Amino acid sequence: xxxxxxxxxxxxxxxxxxxxxDQRELYLGLLYPTEDYKVYPSHxxxxxxxxxNSKVKFVMVVDSSNTALRDNEIRSMFRKLHNSYTDVMCxxxxxxxxxxxxxxxxxxxxxxxxxxx
Amino acid sequence: MSSELFTLTYGALVxxxxxxxxxxxxxxxxxxxMGYNIGVRLIEDFLARSNVGRCHDFRExxxxxxKVAFKMYLGITPSITNWSPAGDEFSLIxxxxxxxxxxxxxxxxxxxxxxxxxxxxxxGALEMVQMAVEARFVQDTLKGDGVTEIRMRFIRRIEDNLxxxxx
Numbered sequence: 001x002x003x004x005x006x007x008x009x010x011x012x013x014x015x016x017x018x019x020x021x022d023q024r025e026l027y028l029g030l031l032y033p034t035e036d037y038k039v040y041p042s043h044x045x046x047x048x049x050x051x052x053n054s055k056v057k058f059v060m061v062v063d064s065s066n067t068a069l070r071d072n073e074i075r076s077m078f079r080k081l082h083n084s085y086t087d088v089m090c091x092x093x094x095x096x097x098x099x100x101x102x103x104x105x106x107x108x109x110x111x112x113x114x115x116x117x
Numbered sequence: 118m119s120s121e122l123f124t125l126t127y128g129a130l131v132x133x134x135x136x137x138x139x140x141x142x143x144x145x146x147x148x149x150x151m152g153y154n155i156g157v158r159l160i161e162d163f164l165a166r167s168n169v170g171r172c173h174d175f176r177e178x179x180x181x182x183x184k185v186a187f188k189m190y191l192g193i194t195p196s197i198t199n200w201s202p203a204g205d206e207f208s209l210i211x212x213x214x215x216x217x218x219x220x221x222x223x224x225x226x227x228x229x230x231x232x233x234x235x236x237x238x239x240x241g242a243l244e245m246v247q248m249a250v251e252a253r254f255v256q257d258t259l260k261g262d263g264v265t266e267i268r269m270r271f272i273r274r275i276e277d278n279l280x281x282x283x284x
Contacts, residue, residue, distance in 0.1 A: 090219035092128025102221050
């Protein structure tokens with residue numbers, strides 16, 4: 001699911017040129033995080049993309065049956081993610097490309113997710 | 118000068134040592150050695166710039182270290198606490214340590230004393246002013262403690278003026 005959204009992000013980047021963009025697309029018929037894909041037409045998953053000027057892509061998947069998240073809330077979440085990400089990058093023990101194991105990053109993400117639920 | 122470059126440089130140094138030595142104890146020793154070599158040189162710069170005179174006792178030394186030296190080189194002023202009854206040991210409490218900004222110790226380096234360079238610097242610098250001391254970390258924010266604490270212990274005055282050895 002995340003891979004297909006990455007493809008869409010790439011398409012949009014090439015269409016929009018260089019700039020910090022904040023994109024959004026809706027996707028009906030969800031993919032579940034298990035092996036078999038089940039189709040639930042009643043669920044809607046919104047996937048939001050964010051690309052930094054260093055071409056790092058963030059994808060956020062939101063179940064929109066929860067609450068309608070406003071655009072600026074999504075934007076500020078991405079900004080927080082971006083800031084925490086740069087902090088992780090500054091950790092000398094982190095190798096770019098590795099999975100992020102940082103406790104600070106995890107706790108920021110968890111608190112952000114709790115806030116919107 | 119921006120502190121990020123300094124912090125990242127120190128971080129690169131420590132991670133390179135970790136790759137070279139593979140076990141934390143050796144890295145700690147290397148950091149201490151490197152710190153010592155810095156300290157024996159840094160003391161000259163410090164004395165020239167700060168113009169402090171000879172300290173009369175260890176308490177004065179503590180004050181100078183915390184209020185002048187740390188301020189001059191790291192921009193922080195640790196507090197001095199936990200004096201031993203004999204007046205030969207004290208603690209430096211660092212609320213924040215610029216060397217460890219953004220650093221998170223991975224689990225496989227739990228016995229690494231990341232800022233051990235500082236202990237070597239203190240040891241080397243004081244040796245050049247005829248004081249043999251021991252400096253060690255007893256608390257570290259990287260290991261989950263609330264503050265970073267360096268314990269300084271006065272061993273003896275160095276009477277013989279042999280040139281300081283390089284380690």
